[in-house]
Amino acid sequence: MNLALLLHRYFPYGGLQRDCVNLAIRLIDSGHEVSVVCRCWEGEVPEGLMVEELGARGLSNLSMDRHFEQDAEAWLAEHPQDCVVGFSRLALAMDFYYAADPCYALRIARNKPRWYRFSRRYRHGVQLEWFLFSAGGPKNILMLTDMEVPAYQKIYGTDPERLLVLPPSIRRRALKMAQKRELRSKIRKRMDWPDERNVILLVGSGFATKGLDRAIRAVASVSAAEDVVLYVAGSGKDARYRALAKGCGVQDRVVFLGGRDDAWELMLAADLLIHPARSENTGxxxxxxxxAGTGVLTTAACGFASHVAASGAGTVLMHPFDQAALERALSALLADSWEGRAEAALRYAAEEDLYSGMDTAHRHIEAFLASHVKSDVHP
Incomplete structure (x- = not known):
């Protein structure tokens, strides 16, 4: 059967982009013809996947999004599909919507002043969310966490039967503590990270959303004598954050690594992952x-923060965010051995389902396609 996955933009280091490709590969392996319809594609194309680049039109992000919506609608009219899966927020007829973004209305209410609700961007965002989650939207919404299900039901009256909550979908590693120690030593030598250094890692490309400014200020609060260095693995505009590090006097203790293919290995070798995000549907x-057996310092704004709390391998800061609380939590975690956090993290990763999200999404789509075929045979 023919399936189209709709995505504004593909680039190699985005979590949403990886999920889109991983689902596409599963569908291709099941014998389907799969096209990713996007504005632009950066990087290699997996074997068997068809990519339709419609181009970017418009001067602003909002304008480009609206033009892409129009272009995608025209493409779908010319190329009828058996199933359409939206990975971006689009006011289009879709069979599934992959809800990777947090609830827009709730996020704005928490993080923006009241006047922002009169802006064109806000109106556009709420209209899109209303289209997707109200009664006339896609019949199947793939939710990555259940954290904001109550918000969607309260604001948009979303039928709970449409909300299909998926487990996380990371690669199963089955790492043991002895392997952790051995690999940690090798990677730290490769990265020239001394054993005595406290390596704090932030991974992500949206620096503002991930809370990089918060992390830099937290590292600045720790004494230089403790040899704490923040490494940033991700691509993005970093001039503002380099200036902030300089202003805080920690320009030598904040290192930008750029986008990395070895982010998981860096996590394994780090003493702590810091992720003080402002808003993150999953994280x-x-x-x-x-x-990777690495402890985590994060905020409750992340959907997957519940896994950190349940694992006992880190600290979750409650809403509303407090910078001083972040700094205290960082100091407390650095005072403890990394090994205790590693054992707790690996035990949790061995016992919990952190892996079957894409397989579950694939099963939902196959069930939809099977029912579609049955309805065609038996009208």
């Missing part, structure tokens, strides 16, 4: 770090 790096 896949949190469970990735647990699978």
């Amino acid at each position: 896949t790096v949190l469970v990735e770090a647990l699978s």
Whole structure:
């Protein structure tokens, strides 16, 4: 059967982008013809996947999004599909919507002043969310966590039967403590990280959303004598954050590594993953770090923060965010041995399902396709 996955933009280091490709590969392996319809594609294309680049039109992000919606609608009209899966927020007829973004209305209410609700961007965001989650939206919504299910039901009256909550979908590593110690030593030597250094790692490309400024200020609060260095693995505009590090006097203790293909290995070798995000529907790096046997310092704004709390391998800061609380939590975690956090993280990763999300999404789509075929045969 023919399936189209709709995505604004593909680039190699995005979590949503990886999920889109991973689902596409599963569908291709099941014998389907799969096209990713996007504005632009950066990087290699997996074997068997068809990519339709529609181009970027418009001067602002909002304008480009609206043009892409129009172009995607025209493409779908010319190329009828058996199933359409939206990975981006689009006011289009879709069979599934992969809800990777947090609830927009709730996020704005928490993080923006009241006047922002009169902006064109806000109106557009709420209209899109209303289209997707109200009664006329896609019949199947793939939810990555259950954290904001109550918000969608309260604000948009979403039928709970439409909300299909998936487990996380990281790669199963089955790492043991002895392997952790051995690999940690090798990777730290490769990265030239001395054993006595406290390596704090932040992984992510959206620096503002991930709370990089918060992390830099937290590292600045720790005495230089403790040899604490923040490494940032991710691509993005970093000039503002380099200036902040300089202003805090820690320009030598904040290192930008750029986008990395070895982010999981860096997590394994780090003493702590810091992720003080402002808003994160999931925060896949949190469970990735647990699978690497690395403790986590994060905020309750992340959907997967519940896994950090349940594992006992880190600290979750409650809402509303308090910078001083972050700094105290960092100091407390650094005062403890990394090994205790590692044992707790690896135990949790061995016992919990952090892995079957894409397989579950695949099963939901196959069930939809099977029912679609049956309805065609028996009208």
